Amino acid sequence: MPVITCAVFDARPYDTDALRHASADLGIDWRFLEFRLTAHTAPAARGAQAVCAFVNDQVDRPCLEALAAEGVKLVALRGTGFNNVDVAAARELGISVTRVPVYSPYAVAEHAVALLLTLNRRIHRAFNRVRELNFSLNGLVGFDLHGKTAGILGTGKIGRVTAQILRGFGMTVLAHDPFKDREWAAREGVDYVDASSLLGLSDVLSLHLPLTPETRHLIRAETLELVKAGAILINVSRGALIDTTALIEALKTGRLGGVALDVYEEEEGVFFEDLSDQVLQDDELARLLTFPNVLITAHQAFLTREALADIARATVANLEALADGHPFVEGSVLT
Ligand code: NAD
Numbered sequence: 001m002p003v004i005t006c007a008v009f010d011a012r013p014y015d016t017d018a019l020r021h022a023s024a025d026l027g028i029d030w031r032f033l034e035f036r037l038t039a040h041t042a043p044a045a046r047g048a049q050a051v052c053a054f055v056n057d058q059v060d061r062p063c064l065e066a067l068a069a070e071g072v073k074l075v076a077l078r079g080t081g082f083n084n085v086d087v088a089a090a091r092e093l094g095i096s097v098t099r100v101p102v103y104s105p106y107a108v109a110e111h112a113v114a115l116l117l118t119l120n121r122r123i124h125r126a127f128n129r130v131r132e133l134n135f136s137l138n139g140l141v142g143f144d145l146h147g148k149t150a151g152i153l154g155t156g157k158i159g160r161v162t163a164q165i166l167r168g169f170g171m172t173v174l175a176h177d178p179f180k181d182r183e184w185a186a187r188e189g190v191d192y193v194d195a196s197s198l199l200g201l202s203d204v205l206s207l208h209l210p211l212t213p214e215t216r217h218l219i220r221a222e223t224l225e226l227v228k229a230g231a232i233l234i235n236v237s238r239g240a241l242i243d244t245t246a247l248i249e250a251l252k253t254g255r256l257g258g259v260a261l262d263v264y265e266e267e268e269g270v271f272f273e274d275l276s277d278q279v280l281q282d283d284e285l286a287r288l289l290t291f292p293n294v295l296i297t298a299h300q301a302f303l304t305r306e307a308l309a310d311i312a313r314a315t316v317a318n319l320e321a322l323a324d325g326h327p328f329v330e331g332s333v334l335t
Pocket residue numbers: 080081105108153154155156157158159176177178179208209210211214215236237238262263299300301302303
């Protein structure tokens with residue numbers, strides 16, 4: 001007998017594999033759905049006690065009302081960020097919301113560094129050239145990271161790992177966070193500075209903070225004015241931390257030397273999809289893709305075996321908790 005039915009929205013083969021593996025003997029009745037969760041698609045959860053949602057599902061009030069009408073008791077997010085969920089509405093409707101509080105921060109930090117190395121050393125361009133038998137090196141000049149300065153905005157789990165990797169390259173690492181971990185900083189040789197000093201001094205800027213009303217468009221025209229000319233900007237956190245229009249302007253003027261993004265302000269409905277036979281409707285994304293010094297991946301920083309297994313384990317534990325009436329995984333409860 002299944003202990004619980006869970007409708008998994010926006011489910012991809014790697015989610016399906018990891019969730020099935022983590023729940024091998026537990027009798028969870030999975031309903032894997034390839035489309036995103038919205039108010040419109042919520043009725044697909046009919047008969048399920050729980051839904052499992054991802055970053056681009058629109059878990060807003062109308063969606064939660066539709067889920068409540070179907071008898072759903074739990075929204076289990078298979079990620080850390082929850083900016084796409086109306087937590088207050090869920091509370092009012094008596095729906096619990098959980099997230100995965102911790103999973104391999106190395107997955108995300110290592111992807112940020114992979115983007116930095118690729119962009120700086122033009123690996124993406126070199127790869128294409130060599131396949132075309134173009135062995136010229138013109139235009140592929142990068143710079144030594146050793147001895148340069150990196151600025152880490154947000155020294156939570158992922159920011160700290162990124163800082164440590166960059167220290168390993170021999171970079172000076174500056175950090176900014178309203179909640180400082182001074183013991184960690186002293187141990188790792190990282191210096192906390194104010195945000196504008198960090199922007200002005202860093203050759204490489206990496207964003208590792210959550211998207212909230214306060215951090216939305218943290219990188220915009222005024223803050224880009226403060227950035228060291230020619231700096232590289234890396235964003236593996238949330239797209240809306242950056243004002244895309246201002247970003248394009250800063251690339252056109254050369255204020256920024258390069259940009260690597262794993263997230264994009266308007267990624268919903270684009271990232272995770274194969275649109276290769278369609279006309280791209282997003283003009284700003286199309287413009288970004290024309291710059292030789294812009295590198296974009298489609299929200300894949302979490303995509304390691306270890307991170308997927310961590311995510312699946314925590315999600316399954318919360319489904320079991322719902323079925324058995326036990327407390328949810330520590331630190332995972334949003335309401
Ligand atoms: P975390 O909660 O451990 O750390 C976030 C840090 O940001 C905290 O220390 C917080 O104090 C700090 N912060 C908040 N506001 C700030 C501000 N205005 N300036 C500077 N610092 C500020 O989170 P984490 O696990 O390190 O994750 C960071 C972000 O990475 C998440 O919010 C999520 O959006 C993103 N993420 C992306 C992927 C991906 O696949 N691309 C995967 C996981 C997480």
